[in-house]
Amino acid sequence: MNSDSAAHAPKTMYDKIWDSHLVYQAPGDDSVILYIDQLLCHEVTSPQAFEGLRLAGRKPRHPDRVMAVQDHDVPTTDRDKPIADPIARKQVETLRANCKEFGIRLYDLNDVEQGVIHVVAPEQGHVKPGSTLTCGDSHTATHGAFGLIAMGTGTSEVEHVLATQTLRQKKMKTMRITINGQLGDGVTAKDLILYVINKLTTAGGAGYAVEFAGEAIRSLTMEGRMTVCNMAIEMGARVGMIAPDETTFEYLKGRPQMLQGDEFDQAVEEWKKLASDQDAVFDKEIVFDAADIQPRVTWGTNPAQSVNVTDVVPEPESFDNIEERKMAKAALEYMDLKAGTPITEIKLDWVFLGSCTNGRIEDFRAAAKVLKGYKVCDGVRAIAVPGSGIVKRQAESEGLDKIFTDAGFEWREPGCSMCLAMNPDRLQPGERCAGTSNRNFEGRMGKGGRTHLVSPAMAAAAAVMGHFVDVRNWKYN
Amino acid sequence: MQAFTKHEGLVVPMDRSDIDTDQLVPKQFLKRVERSGFGKFLFFDWRYLNDDYAENPEFELNRPEYRDATILLARRNFGCGSSREHAPWAIADYGFRVILASSYADIFYNNSFKNGYLPVKLSEEQIEDLFEREARFRPYKLTVDLVNRRVTDEHGLDLTFEIDDFRRDCLLNGWDDVGLTLRYEDKILAYEKAHGIV
Numbered sequence: 014m015n016s017d018s019a020a021h022a023p024k025t026m027y028d029k030i031w032d033s034h035l036v037y038q039a040p041g042d043d044s045v046i047l048y049i050d051q052l053l054c055h056e057v058t059s060p061q062a063f064e065g066l067r068l069a070g071r072k073p074r075h076p077d078r079v080m081a082v083q084d085h086d087v088p089t090t091d092r093d094k095p096i097a098d099p100i101a102r103k104q105v106e107t108l109r110a111n112c113k114e115f116g117i118r119l120y121d122l123n124d125v126e127q128g129v130i131h132v133v134a135p136e137q138g139h140v141k142p143g144s145t146l147t148c149g150d151s152h153t154a155t156h157g158a159f160g161l162i163a164m165g166t167g168t169s170e171v172e173h174v175l176a177t178q179t180l181r182q183k184k185m186k187t188m189r190i191t192i193n194g195q196l197g198d199g200v201t202a203k204d205l206i207l208y209v210i211n212k213l214t215t216a217g218g219a220g221y222a223v224e225f226a227g228e229a230i231r232s233l234t235m236e237g238r239m240t241v242c243n244m245a246i247e248m249g250a251r252v253g254m255i256a257p258d259e260t261t262f263e264y265l266k267g268r269p270q271m272l273q274g275d276e277f278d279q280a281v282e283e284w285k286k287l288a289s290d291q292d293a294v295f296d297k298e299i300v301f302d303a304a305d306i307q308p309r310v311t312w313g314t315n316p317a318q319s320v321n322v323t324d325v326v327p328e329p330e331s332f333d334n335i336e337e338r339k340m341a342k343a344a345l346e347y348m349d350l351k352a353g354t355p356i357t358e359i360k361l362d363w364v365f366l367g368s369c370t371n372g373r374i375e376d377f378r379a380a381a382k383v384l385k386g387y388k389v390c391d392g393v394r395a396i397a398v399p400g401s402g403i404v405k406r407q408a409e410s411e412g413l414d415k416i417f418t419d420a421g422f423e424w425r426e427p428g429c430s431m432c433l434a435m436n437p438d439r440l441q442p443g444e445r446c447a448g449t450s451n452r453n454f455e456g457r458m459g460k461g462g463r464t465h466l467v468s469p470a471m472a473a474a475a476a477v478m479g480h481f482v483d484v485r486n487w488k489y490n
Numbered sequence: 491m492q493a494f495t496k497h498e499g500l501v502v503p504m505d506r507s508d509i510d511t512d513q514l515v516p517k518q519f520l521k522r523v524e525r526s527g528f529g530k531f532l533f534f535d536w537r538y539l540n541d542d543y544a545e546n547p548e549f550e551l552n553r554p555e556y557r558d559a560t561i562l563l564a565r566r567n568f569g570c571g572s573s574r575e576h577a578p579w580a581i582a583d584y585g586f587r588v589i590l591a592s593s594y595a596d597i598f599y600n601n602s603f604k605n606g607y608l609p610v611k612l613s614e615e616q617i618e619d620l621f622e623r624e625a626r627f628r629p630y631k632l633t634v635d636l637v638n639r640r641v642t643d644e645h646g647l648d649l650t651f652e653i654d655d656f657r658r659d660c661l662l663n664g665w666d667d668v669g670l671t672l673r674y675e676d677k678i679l680a681y682e683k684a685h686g687i688v
Contacts, residue, residue: 169605339507452571
């Protein structure tokens with residue numbers, strides 16, 4: 014193919030961004046050196062990367078293209094006191110020291126902007142359509158919601174980006190998942206993505222950059238789009254993305270670290286060209302109908318194991334494949350559930366509202382709308398953990414914190430919290446939690462703890478009733 | 491990084507799919523700022539009965555016949571979930587040199603190549619056959635040869651596997667990725683100049 018026809022061949026959004034970030038491809042090599050515009054760092058996956066730099070006598074190539082925040086380890090109470098866990102404290106302090114040494118922008122623990130990295134980065138305007146972004150965190154796909162290649166890496170690659178501002182990459186295959194029609198009332202972005210993961214399985218997206226498209230996706234807010242891309246990794250896809258449009262530009266305009274004024278307007282004109290060309294060919298195309306999607310609840314120990322709230326816990330024998338049957342059987346044992354039990358009869362000990370999946374203002378509005386005028390059921394402990402200090406402040410300015418605390422929720426400081434339970438927020442063995450987070454793996458919320466993934470509205474309704482209910486029938490006050 | 495050319499070792503079967511990185515290294519061990527010493531945390535929740543490291547005798551790695559295993563045999567989607575490189579650090583530090591599975595999560599697979607052990611992809615049928623062979627010939631040894639991309643045993647098994655050239659070269663030579671990329675610093679500079687990045 015000559016360069017002229019290559020330039021005119023229809024391209025996917027992934028191809029366009031990939032091509033514009035190609036630094037070098039050695040002849041005959043199937044991996045390339047790809048430029049990385051932005052690196053995000055948190056305290057857990059960065060210390061060994063900075064140490065690696067020091068040991069090699071290197072420095073970050075572009076410290077102005079790196080931002081950092083402490084989120085995974087941090088307590089969500091008593092922020093005026095030093096962190097009680099000495100190992101967590103050391104990790105938080107290590108990030109602070111590394112940022113200071115290398116001149117990296119840190120949103121520090123008690124800054125109002127601090128929060129979960131995938132909430133803070135877009136909120137502060139570090140995320141630009143058409144760019145490339147990495148972070149030592151699998152939920153980095155979140156940022157693809159703005160129309161960019163955003164992907165999680167390990168710590169060695171955090172160091173690689175720090176040192177070179179590039180990554181060695183092999184081009185992924187492309188997949189487009191189109192959701193036609195509109196989601197029904199009470200059905201959210203979270204239900205949509207849990208449905209898609211269930212259909213594709215935990216590995217269905219492995220090796221692919223996935224573009225989400227269709228009317229149901231276009232109708233989502235940026236918060237909803239981030240929820241969808243955030244969980245792309247739960248079906249194995251490192252990259253999830255959505256073409257930028259007016260919803261995207263509206264969200265980005267005026268963010269502190271975003272281009273401003275004329276520069277922003279000019280950039281918007283460029284960003285409008287990012288969408289996949291009409292005739293672009295994807296390696297795989299999958300189409301769903303939004304009308305088939307209902308509120309979802311996971312019953313097992315991976316995010317693909319979900320059913321509609323109106324269903325029952327499935328029979329392991331109902332799965333076609335022997336591996337799936339085996340996994341389902343093990344999951345039911347761990348979850349202490351019997352096949353055939355209606356989902357609405359599953360009783361809960363905890364409700365967790367927050368995380369990089371559902372810790373944004375829209376999520377707290379949805380939950381507060383359900384909770385207004387109700388109390389959390391006796392025997393249920395419920396915590397609301399805003400995704401950032403900015404989300405917290407916004408929620409408080411709308412009086413949402415009052416709705417949560419009046420209902421009996423604990424209103425916490427921002428952080429990853431119970432989603433991975435690195436801080437003191439965790440389940441005891443055998444406890445069962447409805448969580449708005451992204452993983453229901455064994456022990457994820459604490460050894461022996463059991464997690465059911467749901468939307469914020471479903472979690473709030475479950476907190477009131479003490480068991481799952483179909484939020485579509487909720488009586489709002 | 492430790493180079494990998496050829497390895498002969500004992501196989502431990504772990505008959506599961508979707509082994510996620512939370513199982514490989516649970517969250518409480520991610521708070522360390524070091525890169526070494528993670529081997530004792532590998533499979534912590536399955537491997538130990540309590541926080542005092544009392545061993546669970548049922549767990550595969552604790553069974554006497556598998557104590558010296560250096561090759562881990564599992565099923566599909568190995569290493570899914572969190573991107574934590576603590577999982578590969580734990581696998582390498584425990585002493586595993588090879589993993590055999592029918593598929594891997596992308597991030598985990600990528601991270602593995604920075605840590606001196608070899609994740610081999612085989613078909614589901616080949617993996618099934620290896621589980622059967624392990625049961626039949628226990629203690630079961632395999633030889634994994636990266637130079638020739640072959641997996642062989644003493645009972646006539648001879649499989650070839652695929653791996654991309656760049657990753658293979660890095661592992662064969664134990665190359666450091668960053669150093670390798672910096673050989674092309676002129677290309678990076680040229681890109682930055684063309685894009686007004688200073």
